[in-house]
Amino acid sequence: MSTKNKRGWIFLFALPCVILFCIVYAIPFIMVMATSFCNYTLTQSPTFLGLDNFKTIFADPDFRVSIINTLKWVVIQSTLHVLMGFIMALILRRKPKGWKFARVAYVIPNIIPTAATAVMYSLLLNPTFGVVKMLYEKLGIDTMQVVNLFGNSKYAFWTVTATWVFYSGFNMLIFLGEMGAISPEIYEAAQVDGATAGQADRYITIPMMKNAFGTCVILASVAMVSQFDIIYMTTRGGPGNSTLNLPMYLYKIITLENNYGKANAVGVIQIILGLVLVILIQRLFNQKKEIEEV
Structure with a gap:
């Protein structure tokens, strides 16, 4: 089996794990990072606040x-x-x-x-x-x-x-x-x-x-x-x-x-x-x- 074919099989077998990792960890992590700079509640969509959330937390x-x-x-x-x-x-x-x-x-x-x-x-x-x-x-x-x-x-x-x-x-x-x-x-x-x-x-x-x-x-x-x-x-x-x-x-x-x-x-x-x-x-x-x- 050629090196190119080996890489193709490795990519194919790793793909489900990569997709699962992105869905379960990567995407939620990015969303947490992004919304931490926003005013975000159940009744209000995220609106950018900058560092206000962090300032409020450290003052508590x-x-x-x-x-x-x-x-x-x-x-x-x-x-x-x-x-x-x-x-x-x-x-x-x-x-x-x-x-x-x-x-x-x-x-x-x-x-x-x-x-x-x-x-x-x-x-x-x-x-x-x-x-x-x-x-x-x-x-x-x-x-x-x-x-x-x-x-x-x-x-x-x-x-x-x-x-x-x-x-x-x-x-x-x-x-x-x-x-x-x-x-x-x-x-x-x-x-x-x-x-x-x-x-x-x-x-x-x-x-x-x-x-x-x-x-x-x-x-x-x-x-x-x-x-x-x-x-x-x-x-x-x-x-x-x-x-x-x-x-x-x-x-x-x-x-x-x-x-x-x-x-x-x-x-x-x-x-x-x-x-x-x-x-x-x-x-x-x-x-x-x-x-x-x-």
Whole structure:
């Protein structure tokens, strides 16, 4: 088969994917970018406003809070969440007794829909009939002292964070896969030289996990920039704006203000934030440089 015919077949097989990509991603993205500079509602066709939507957004205190909360969750997820997965991978790599069961059990929460997880925690922590009230009753404590953890601005942010931050089963699997790719001969040589298991992890395993760390941090950061369902099902951004993030701020603009132009401007900021985070993380872990070298 000639090179020209090969290119023709490649183009033919790639065409459906390209069309689907344009319909599902490219065209909507262009429309979001264009209408973010417009006054656009359900009852009014888009009219160009320039940068007015962005000026209004940046002047809104709730937007600034949503950015801060989003970045807080990005930092927490990129550190504690990823670290939990790495620690579990280190433990399971040594294959202790019951390691297969532990591996499966640790992944199960990640395959449960996040909306179901939010409902579960809302019921468990309900101050009227939840587990917290039952514990207070068992301990003989006045149930009037039960705190609504999702409804109290002092605790809501950290309560919402706790609903997902420890479920790092996917990170664990990524780390386990990367650890499995390390040649056993390296560990054997270190053992011959008198290295302990802890020293082998410190000087061999951890330095060789850089790519896995970069991948997990990117996934964790992007997930937090787009986190919506758990927050919506538990606090809806409240109480006040204590758990308000960018997706919830965008949702409130659509539902309360019916302003699609302003909401799309928030969407553009969200996309830019995600891209900036990915680029910064890649540079931090030198992933792009290593990919090019490969």
